[in-house]
Amino acid sequence: MNQFDLTGQVSLVTGASAGGLGYHSALALAEHGSDVYLADQASRKEDLERTKAAVEGLGRHAEIGFVDVADEGAVDAMVTAALDTFGKIDVLVHHAGVMLRKDAFEMTLPEWQRIVDINLTGTWLVDRRVAREMVRQKRGKVINTSTLYTNIVGPLPESAYYASKAGVANLTRGLALEWGKHNIQVNCVAPGVFYPTQMTGPLGAQPDRLEWMRQRTFLGRLGNPETDLRGLVVFLATAASDYVTGQVIFADGGWTAW
Numbered sequence: 001m002n003q004f005d006l007t008g009q010v011s012l013v014t015g016a017s018a019g020g021l022g023y024h025s026a027l028a029l030a031e032h033g034s035d036v037y038l039a040d041q042a043s044r045k046e047d048l049e050r051t052k053a054a055v056e057g058l059g060r061h062a063e064i065g066f067v068d069v070a071d072e073g074a075v076d077a078m079v080t081a082a083l084d085t086f087g088k089i090d091v092l093v094h095h096a097g098v099m100l101r102k103d104a105f106e107m108t109l110p111e112w113q114r115i116v117d118i119n120l121t122g123t124w125l126v127d128r129r130v131a132r133e134m135v136r137q138k139r140g141k142v143i144n145t146s147t148l149y150t151n152i153v154g155p156l157p158e159s160a161y162y163a164s165k166a167g168v169a170n171l172t173r174g175l176a177l178e179w180g181k182h183n184i185q186v187n188c189v190a191p192g193v194f195y196p197t198q199m200t201g202p203l204g205a206q207p208d209r210l211e212w213m214r215q216r217t218f219l220g221r222l223g224n225p226e227t228d229l230r231g232l233v234v235f236l237a238t239a240a241s242d243y244v245t246g247q248v249i250f251a252d253g254g255w256t257a258w
């Protein structure tokens with residue numbers, strides 16, 4: 001038995017637009033045999049279509065849908081559409097998220113609220129909606145997304161991001177506790193600096209900062225979205241990780257091992 005085989009399975013990936021980590025996760029799942037429902041904001045339609053074409057290029061079935069993960073009704077509509085298309089969801093990879101770099105004294109309450117709504121509340125909404133189906137199916141894999149700045153912070157003012165992503169990590173543990181009895185594994189990937197994506201692309205204009213990040217990483221290089229995340233997502237999505245739950249797994253080149 002190939003423990004990494006996803007043939008006949010269906011994955012839902014949020015934040016799935018080309019240009020981000022979700023594109024790579026979707027392709028990794030498809031490479032291992034999964035059909036994929038690809039979700040992102042409506043404004044990312046063209047990039048979502050690019051991911052869809054890439055998944056289909058691997059011979060897998062892909063469909064796209066739009067969602068604001070902070071809106072419970074929209075989350076319900078996304079999951080309902082995925083179920084209408086594929087009939088089930090075996091794997092959820094929830095990557096949708098936002099980052100805002102702003103001094104706490106300058107941040108407005110609506111800005112703070114929006115970051116927390118998308119990163120933390122959005123994770124709860126999406127996980128919970130999908131897990132309701134997984135309970136019926138008596139199995140499922142939920143993969144959330146935090147950051148290397150889960151238990152530590154970075155050098156820049158991103159406190160809403162740090163706080164919301166720390167919340168995602170402990171939410172993961174709490175849901176793993178609740179859903180273990182349903183044979184649902186809930187884990188969290190914590191990427192280091194994966195470059196470039198839409199989120200990290202602006203670093204290109206700051207070569208000194210990129211160099212500092214490289215030096216700060218044990219492996220002496222930044223994460224490559226093409227190669228450094230896919231294996232971890234496949235591991236957490238497949239039978240290979242059936243006894244792994246409630247974990248935050250850092251793919252950060254050693255950054256957090258200081």
Ligand SMILES: NC(=O)c1ccc[n+]([C@@H]2O[C@H](COP(=O)([O-])OP(=O)(O)OC[C@H]3O[C@@H](n4cnc5c(N)ncnc54)[C@H](O)[C@@H]3O)[C@@H](O)[C@H]2O)c1
Nearest residue numbers: 015020021041068069095096097147191193194197198199
């Ligand atoms: N790239 C990195 O180095 C890195 C490092 C640590 C953590 N992360 C995390 O990984 C995830 C993916 O990041 P990325 O680098 O691919 O960035 P990205 O900006 O390319 O991806 C984030 C995606 O989330 C989507 N999104 C934002 N708000 C949304 C909403 N309200 N509803 C639905 N979708 C929404 C965006 O459209 C985008 O496609 C994020 O959660 C991010 O915090 C990334």
